[in-house]
Amino acid sequence: MIGMTSIEDRLRDALAARAETVRDEGPPPPLPGHPSGHAPRAGRGWRAPVAVAAAIVTVVAGVTLATRTPAEEGPAAHPTLPATPANEGQQPSGLPDNRLRPTLPPIPAGEISPAVEEVWPDAVHRVPDRAPGGQAFDVSVFVDEDTLVGRGMVKARPRTIWSYDLDSRTFTEIAPMTMPGVMNAALAYGEGTLAWSTFHEGAVEIWAVPLTGGTPRRVTTFEAVLIDDTFRGIRLDIAAGQVVWSQEKGGVHRAPLTGGKPETVPGSEMYELLEWPWARSTSEAPGRLLDLRTGEPGELGPEGMTCGVVWCVDAREAVRRDGTGRRELPGLPSLSVPFTMSVVLLDQRLDDGRATVALQELESGRTGLLGFAPTRAGDRAMPTLHVQDDLLWFRQGTETLIINYKGMNR
Amino acid sequence: MTGKAPHPETLTPGDELARLYQAHRLELVRLAVLLLGDRETAEDAVQDVFARLHGKPAHVLTLPYIRTCVLNASRSLLRRRAVALRRTEPALEAVASAEMDALLGESRQEMLTALSRLPQRQREVLVLRYYLDLSDAEIARVTRIRQSTVRSTAARAPARLQRELG
Numbered sequence: 001m002i003g004m005t006s007i008e009d010r011l012r013d014a015l016a017a018r019a020e021t022v023r024d025e026g027p028p029p030p031l032p033g034h035p036s037g038h039a040p041r042a043g044r045g046w047r048a049p050v051a052v053a054a055a056i057v058t059v060v061a062g063v064t065l066a067t068r069t070p071a072e073e074g075p076a077a078h079p080t081l082p083a084t085p086a087n088e089g090q091q092p093s094g095l096p097d098n099r100l101r102p103t104l105p106p107i108p109a110g111e112i113s114p115a116v117e118e119v120w121p122d123a124v125h126r127v128p129d130r131a132p133g134g135q136a137f138d139v140s141v142f143v144d145e146d147t148l149v150g151r152g153m154v155k156a157r158p159r160t161i162w163s164y165d166l167d168s169r170t171f172t173e174i175a176p177m178t179m180p181g182v183m184n185a186a187l188a189y190g191e192g193t194l195a196w197s198t199f200h201e202g203a204v205e206i207w208a209v210p211l212t213g214g215t216p217r218r219v220t221t222f223e224a225v226l227i228d229d230t231f232r233g234i235r236l237d238i239a240a241g242q243v244v245w246s247q248e249k250g251g252v253h254r255a256p257l258t259g260g261k262p263e264t265v266p267g268s269e270m271y272e273l274l275e276w277p278w279a280r281s282t283s284e285a286p287g288r289l290l291d292l293r294t295g296e297p298g299e300l301g302p303e304g305m306t307c308g309v310v311w312c313v314d315a316r317e318a319v320r321r322d323g324t325g326r327r328e329l330p331g332l333p334s335l336s337v338p339f340t341m342s343v344v345l346l347d348q349r350l351d352d353g354r355a356t357v358a359l360q361e362l363e364s365g366r367t368g369l370l371g372f373a374p375t376r377a378g379d380r381a382m383p384t385l386h387v388q389d390d391l392l393w394f395r396q397g398t399e400t401l402i403i404n405y406k407g408m409n410r
Numbered sequence: 411m412t413g414k415a416p417h418p419e420t421l422t423p424g425d426e427l428a429r430l431y432q433a434h435r436l437e438l439v440r441l442a443v444l445l446l447g448d449r450e451t452a453e454d455a456v457q458d459v460f461a462r463l464h465g466k467p468a469h470v471l472t473l474p475y476i477r478t479c480v481l482n483a484s485r486s487l488l489r490r491r492a493v494a495l496r497r498t499e500p501a502l503e504a505v506a507s508a509e510m511d512a513l514l515g516e517s518r519q520e521m522l523t524a525l526s527r528l529p530q531r532q533r534e535v536l537v538l539r540y541y542l543d544l545s546d547a548e549i550a551r552v553t554r555i556r557q558s559t560v561r562s563t564a565a566r567a568p569a570r571l572q573r574e575l576g
Contacts, residue, residue, distance in 0.1 A: 007568045007575075008540065014521035015541040017514050019440035022449055028435040156547060156557050380543060 106351040107330060113358050116368035116403060120361070123407030126399045131162045131171050139386075139393045140186040142404050143211060149187060149194060151177060158182045161194060161209065175209040175216050183233050186388045190238030190276075193257060197245070199224055199231045206236065206243050208257060219243050220255035222262045235339065239276040244292070246273040250282040252292060267295045275340050275389065278309045286312060289321070308341025311362040318344065318362050330367055331358055340389045342405045347373065357382060359392065361408040423468040431460050434473055437542075438480050444537045445484040447526060455483040477542075477552045481534060488530065524574035531555070532567035539564055 117124045127148065131137040135152030143149050146167050152160035161174040174194070181200035188195045195208040204224045209216040224231045225247040234245040242254040244265070252268035255261065271279035271290050278298070280287035286307040289298030299321040305312035312319055313333050319326040331346030334357075341362065348356045355373040360366070371382050383394040393402045435456060442452035459479040463471065514522070525533055531553070538549045546564070550557040 007572050010517070010521055011525070011536060011568070011571065012540045014514070014518040014525075015444055015537060017518050018444060018522055019541060021514070022436065022440045022443055022452075024436055028432060156550075374543075384545065384548065 106349045109350045109352040109354065112348070112350065112356060113330075113367040113369045116359060116370055119366055119368035120403065120408045122410045123404045125166055125402045125404065126396075127164055127166070127169075127402060129395050129398055129400045131160065131164075132173075133160075135159055135162075137162065137164070137171075137400065139391065139400060139402055140388075141189045141390055142406065143189050145407070148402070149174065149189065149211070151187065161187065163211070172213075174211065174213045177216070179205075179207060179216065181205075185233055185236075186390075188236040188238055188243075191241065191257070193238055195219065195236055195238055195243055197234050197236055199233075204231075204234060204247075206245065206255070208238075208243065217259070219257065219259050220262050222253070225249050235273045237273060237276045240293075244273060244276060246271070246279070248272075252279050265292050268292060274309055280307070306341065308339065311341045313341065313344050313362075318360075318365075327365060329360065331356075338387055338389045338392075338405075343392070343408075345370075345385070345387065357385070359403065361405070364409060366408075423466065423471060424464070426468050426471050427460065427463055427466075430471060430473065430476060434476070435460075438476065441477065441537065441542065442480050442484055444541055445481065445534065446487060451487060452484075455487055456480060459483050474548065474551055478554065481552060485530065520575060521571075524571050527574050528567060528570055532563055532570060535560055535563045536567050536571070 113119065125148075127137065127139070129137060131150075131152040133152070135154055137150050138153055138158075139148055139150040141149055143163070146165060148164045148166065150162055150164065151158040152162050158177045161177050163172045163174055164170070165172070177196075179198055179200075181198040183197050183199055185196070189211070192211050193208050194211060195206055198205045198207060202224055203221050205221045206219045207216045208219050220243065227248055232248050234247050236243065236245045238244070238257065241257050243257055244252060244254045246252045246268075250268075250270050250272050252265045252271055252273050253262045254265055255263070265279075268279055268290060270283045271281050273292075274280045274289070277292045279290045279292055281290065284300070286301040286303070286305050288300045289309065290296070291298060301307040301312050301321040302319060302323065305314045305319070307313075307321055310320055311325075312321055313329070315332065317326060317328055329344065329346060331348035334345040334347060344360050344362060346358045346360055346367070348358055350356065353375060355375050357370045357373055358367050359370055360368075370385070372379075373382055374380065383396060385392060385394045390406065391402055391404050393400050395401075438456045438459075439449070439452050442455045443449055446452050446455065459476065463476070463479065525536065528536070534553055535549055538544045538552060544552065546557050546560045549560045549564075553560070555563075
């Protein structure tokens, strides 16, 4: 382990040994106050809470222990090609499932999936974990196949918007990001524009800047919806010359990208933004679709499942909203799924006692291995997985490994 | 794929809490043992945390949040214990039993005793970093202290530990 001294090794060893004195004695005693005292039985429905607008979700706690070396990169040409919009959300949810429900049958160790890089060579990218100036580079969105945009962070606060060209391996500064109260969510992208939200003194502001660079400008301002005195952020998209967003209690709103007052999209009062042009009802599970362009309602989807635009997932299976493509999942889906539900993270238990975290792309049904989850004290933890609407990323040494969902079917 | 039974009801916050409990109780008890020094108190602390989490909405029921609760419960217990010890036996060391010596060996026991002498914040940061392998950002989130403070604490604490070991 890089940078470890003997005192740290000794400490790690002593802590692991002391922890191990608390032996795993099988299922824990009943949970105080819970009717069953145990986790839901196999076969019960599972569903990510609709209230959790999870676009960035921290899935597996852990750390990469290697010492980071800031990667200095020179300037590059500005990216120009648009891609589909990104979304945002703020609710982190840590669910490292290294101990799975005993009812889930273990997978033969010989049948684990190949690594994600083997399964989706065109979707997996490695980029430096540092932008120029030593800023930590947090990935937001692909603006085209080869260009990423993300935020340079200093002391966990955003400072600069950067693009990164995968071909030339160079960073380009797009704009400073110094306004107060920037929310911890991926930047949205559409129509050549990047957008994000801030929360400051009870008000939400949406800011935008062209991908080609410039000074960020405020697009619109509105009152924040607080739940339990907490602002949970908005889901944000750019489409049809507008910024489009929803807050947690529902209602899809829009304002001209050129700036202006917000208005509610007619008929969207009980809906939340999924991905343009689709919204999902908040009043009925699993959430009926609404086409925001036409006001036409879409499929409701199978009861008890969590659905994106096309795919739905529960504890055992994936199926399309229209009931086609039903298949069993090779592992327990994490509650942390992208809002858009194009992929699902799976916790897998192996018959040799190990546990893995795998990723399944729902349209193709292909599964790739992300890594082994710790099952014993002293096992190295997995890095934090950031599951966003369009991509998944995590740190690995001095690099960030990114999986672009759109590249998975190329 | 084979046909399946109809999909039943939604997972409630209570179900999610039960799921977290079953999946992570052992890890949380071990964490509490490292923070508190003895198993019985650690078990009680974790049990108490889960009891208090009933009725909380699903979105707060995450492992980092529950770790924070365990940490807070441990701090509170240590404060109470410190008050009780001042009243009775001021020189009492937290851990150290013959059984534990036999289980762990002298060297590890020395290390744990040295750890128990560190200030609370240093001890917490070291446990979260070297037992749970959390990143500075994650430690900051669990302990509710600034990331820069985590970094400086993590840099200073091993040296202090070395001095304690003599």
